[in-house]
Amino acid sequence: MNNHVAVIAVLAFTSALNQTSAVVADSSHLTPELLYREGDKLLADAADGQLDDFSLFDAAVIASGVPDAEEVATCRARFRLFRDSVREEMTAESSVRHRAEKIFRRMHQELLTGQYRPSCTELHLTLDGGHYNCVTATILYRCLCAEFSIPVTTIAETGHVYALLVGDSPVVIQTTSADGFTASDAIDGGRRITDVQLLAKIYYNRGVSLLEKRRFRDALDLLEIGHRLDRQDAIAWKNVLACMNNWALSECDAGRFQHAAELLSRGLDMAPDYRPFLDNELHVYHRWVSRLCAGVRFEEALDILESGYGRRPEAPLFDQGRPAVYRAWRDSLLASGRTVEAAAVFARAQKHFPQRTRSW
Template sequence: MRRYKTRVVSQRAQLGNSPENQIPAGGGMLRIWKESDRVLWMLILLYLVIMTVAALPTLQRRAAANRPATLLEMAWAAEGNLSEADRAAAQQRLTRHLAWMENNLPAQWGRYSIQERAEWVFQSMHEHLLFGEYDENQNTLSKALLEGNYNCVSATILYQILTDRAGLPTVAMQTRGHVWCRLLSRPELDVETTCPTWFLLEPHDQGQSPAIQAADEARTLSARGLAAKIPYNKASLAAAQGDYSGAIEYLNFALSLDPQDAAAMRNRSAILNNWAVACIGEKDCQTALDILERMEAQRPHDPDLEGNRSKIVDAVIDQWCHQGRYSEALRLLQMQGDPSQSRHSVRSLYQAWIQDAASRGDWYEAKNALRLAISAHQDDPLTVAQLRRQYRQLISG
């Protein structure tokens, strides 16, 4: 048994060492496979590099879209129809001034108080940028930079941009019809950005300003809200010139920037109301009713508009009755939520219809109007009797 085992082992050893069963190291199919594998991975890596490079512009745009817009970017957007040339020129002027600020900071700037730094930025703004005049209707940043004229909106936007670059904490403030800047120092300091000598005024004189007089009525204004004041003011100017359609477009733009602007909502309703009244004066009843529907859709059940709404409806009914459109006038009156708010009633309109038809000698129309009136007041026997009496009197007359 031992010999047998020894011989088998020897045979196996010889078989394992035979040249026929040895594979040369680094050659044959193994070498071919490794070479193709390396080429494949190189192609995959090249593909990934190409795809990453191609996707960079898209990734950059997405990153820019997700980044909160700055006040400057929102101010440019809020101007709406600003040309690229004017924007570039205004941006260049602002960039030059920011560079001038950095190169001309007073010595030992770090030892200045927050108020002293704010005063230096303020004075440089009025000396180098806002060198023109106060213009109530000039509320765009581009014109402030290019022409030097300004109002409270454009001056406050510009001052906030400059103080932000100088590292000063500020916030925009608002009250009815006015905005300004508040320096978040200790104590806080309100800055009337439209007054070039603000920091030179005595406290008593500063106390007479709208900013100080506003007291607790003053409200903070976000960057979006401040930028939204640009189209908001444009809307007021357009409405004053009778361009109600343009005014509504400006206000819709303002509300897209700052949806919580209660003043813009109120102004939109007021301008729509004035537009509807103007349409009534031009005998354009259909447009007036379309505008009325927009008012109701935007601010339903607004108590401030109920009185105006009734006046518009009454004016339309008056015109339609004058044109002989009594059935339409009746439908409009009956569509109102509270017909009692109107100076018309269903009965008075039927009476006017019967009277008008009889005056024209159209007794068929008069009788038909009476029949409709009786049907509408079938639950009111007294009114029905009075209408019949009116009809008999007209016939006998």
């Protein structure tokens, strides 16, 4: 039976799955209480699609995996120090576009001093090392412009986000390029996204980074948060499903068939027509039943096939597999000379499958 591994569509602002250069925040030293305290507050605030209790900057730092309020405050202080230095150069008579460009130039000269790295999606790491991707660069620029009441919004395309200076003559700002402010004066395709939807990209990218490391449980948590914060992102949803599917296959390969089946069952509740779930449920059950039969645990194998038949009676594995297990059970008993027990198993099979047992 061919197992179907879902292909994971990774946005361009993440590292590809066959690469190993993803930068992931080290949270191994944090207790669970610290790890989730600020994050839970943020998600509660973002649940209605907007931020009321958190600034975009603080929210982005927390979403990046910095859960302790003191650490967030340290990042905030660094941001404000830079903001204040920019403020000293601002003049009231300058145009909005001039001020927006001034902020952009300073940001690249003093904050984004490292390299563009698709996997560098954690804001605090950008502040620490200067490396960035389109998400962290756009968030920093959005936050700085907000401090000076400059109307900038965020545009999302497949695999990319960038900024847009709003006004009579909108300006597209490719935040990852030092020359990005003059890249185009025309509005490209894409959708305008909210601050909460922009935060979703951080969770999504962190989830993909963990998926590269096969840390499926943690990856799924982050991918689901990303989807919850931006339900219009179709690729994020596909990756939630792909993560569940690939986790189930990993569990199956490890012989943890029940958990694999539970993951696929949960997935089918979420996406009943998702082909990898449908195919791999049969793959998992086939291997599970085969393992049980090899261990002479025929009764358990029958119970599992019956449960599958109740959900998918049209599947040959569940339909034809049940009499096949009865026959294997009977033959096993006959081979060991246990004829009375073999006859009892055959009688059970005849009761449930009178037509199919005639040729036995």
